[in-house]
Amino acid sequence: MEAPLIREAQLLDQGIQALSDLLGPEWQVARRPNKSSVFDAALEVRAEGDSTYTQLLVEATQAVPPRFVMERLVPKVQLLREVNHYTNLLVIAPWISSQARDLLQQNGIAYLDLTGNVGIRVSRPAIIIHTVGAEKAPRSAPREISRTTLAGVKAGRLVRVLADVPPPHRATDLHRVSALSLPYVSRLLEILEDQLLIRRKGRVVTDVDWPQLLRARAQETSLLGHGAYRGFLAPNGVPAVLQQIPQLPTKSIGATGEGLSVTGSYAAQRFVQVAVGGQLVLYVGSWLNIDDVADELGLLPVNEGADVLLLNEPDSFVRRRSEFVDGVQYVAPSQAALDCLAGPGRMPAEGEALLSFMEAHPQEWRASAKFPGPVQYGGLPRVQD
Structure with missing residues (x-):
């Protein structure tokens, strides 16, 4: 059964409560009027009895793929710092992958997910929180997070071809060599692009981060x-x-x-x-x-x-x-x-x-730059979707 999506208001409430619990009773976490349509909420965080506070602008989202971080969140935080250096961006989500967390941390973006992965670093007032939660998307996570994964036989085939053979690749080539259905290949390529494990120009795969791809596949299997x-x-x-x-x-x-x-x-x-x-x-x-x-x-x-x-x-x-x-x-x-x-x-x-x-x-170990034909990969049986 598919997990129901957490509504944005519920996600915000749970995330803000989790932040308040982490800081403890000596800190105040208050919602302030949100004057921006770009962010989902504005929080004011201060220690009890201290006039110094920091403002956190919140982005609440169901999923945080690495591509979303680089193409959506990083430009937002860069613009935010041009306006106010002491205002910080906080991303709240049901679950955030380790790769996305690394990218958020590298770009100075705070994050909190409902499984316990938290990374917040604020200079004024001094706040440093780092906790580790789930390394894999829990079953209770929304379907959008885990709709297609790198687990399973089919994904294993596609990962091997992408790692073994240098690009460029077209979905039709991958379909032909792996004996996987073209719709499945296309869906998984979309997921890999969201994870920044591949890059495409139009419909052609132009770059494959094969070390990270192999690591990501290994995390999803045993x-x-x-x-x-x-x-x-x-x-x-x-x-x-x-x-x-x-x-x-x-x-x-x-x-x-x-x-x-x-x-x-x-x-x-x-x-x-x-x-x-x-x-x-x-x-x-x-x-x-x-x-x-x-x-x-x-x-x-x-x-x-x-x-x-x-x-x-x-x-x-x-x-x-x-x-x-x-x-x-x-x-x-x-x-x-x-x-x-x-x-x-x-x-x-x-x-x-x-x-x-x-x-x-x-x-x-890698094949030649020319895409191999089916003979080089053997007569493969089709894997059913």
Whole structure:
């Protein structure tokens, strides 16, 4: 069921009450006549018994995408400072993403959301408030905030293409290569543009902030939440498992060896070395049985202390642009970075290290500037909307 929108008056009341509660009884937060049609409310904030006060002009909004911050709020606050240097802008919303909060902070705009994310810094009188609330949009958030997200199989495909292939991109190209419906591709591109993860000129994607795009995707998903997985112990150690994979019969890993693909720590360690070892994470093709693969590899099922994880691959796209090394298939760096960032334990740190390598050496992993045809991404089944 869709969450009902919070009416503007209710949003203002709840936000002002939250600010008053944060400041405590020794401070006064009073609404003043709003002489401007540009802002939703004017607040006067002062300490009890102090003649010094600050004025906060309030922008109450249902959603605060980064593009809204840069194109709507920043020009407002710049104009506001030209008129009165000591008047501040406060944004109140049901929820504000971490990326939007960073942009607000960089531009000196105060913010408060109803989940507890607050960032207010005023010089006269001295007020500094910084609290952290929800990092993900709560289910109670209005539909406009989470109508289309970077979670799910479909988004994963589009993120990989946008990261792997340098722009320019047209929606029709992305639709053709990803085997996603054109309406879905168009909707997600709109969301990514609002988040400043892509930039477009007309209908053409001209720039992709692929490191932030991969991070944003990882925040919306979980490596171990993709599908069924099992933990195992390798009696002879993980290196022995890697040596054994190329020797498996074709019925265990497929005629071309694509049935097993390494991701996570061991995929990242091909390029960066944050720590030695770690869990071996293997995607298992959808046509294979995890227990049968474990038997072939001589793995022992365990509930704790697993050094090998076998995961049902959520989509064949995780194997796109993979590479075989010594007979073992490794996912592409973009997929490895995604899985590490969305993984448990030390894996997010390995994902960040891999991203740094990828930024420094794009020629090592990105496709050519020419948009690839479907053959290069394999024969993909269509994903239903």
